[in-house]
């Protein structure tokens with residue numbers, strides 16, 4: 001499925017604010033980003049814990065789309081150690097609070113796609129999605145036109161979410 005993006009405002013944020021990290025073929029894009037010598041801001045990391053981080057999705061399905069993941073390269077839930085288990089879910093809960101405060105959405109999708117068959121874009125590195133939702137948001141558009149509308153650029157999302165997290 002090809003998704004055309006109607007609104008390309010995010011491209012300028014991508015160029016100006018985000019580390020340009022090209023994974024070598026076969027390398028995990030998340031690990032490439034974590035290993036790059038850049039500030040967390042340029043990784044779009046809004047919060048860093050001891051074992052896990054919360055970061056903006058570089059290719060958001062909608063405003064405020066966050067990813068929470070262990071920094072360690074593991075694919076499955078059953079590979080999480082005790083510390084990662086606790087912190088991963090704590091960060092998911094914290095992130096949902098932050099998104100509620102920053103965006104006031106009507107609802108939220110929270111979950112993980114495990115394996116390519118389940119829709120994971122990066123199946124080798126476990127990550128959970130949090131996506132704020134509004135009544136009547138872009139589902140309709142996606143369904144009829146395979147087009148996603150991005151109402152907000154990444155720099156704005158980052159400022160909003162990192163600010164709310166710090167409060």
Ligand SMILES: [Zn+2]
Nearest residue numbers: 028031073125
């Ligand atoms: Zn990885």
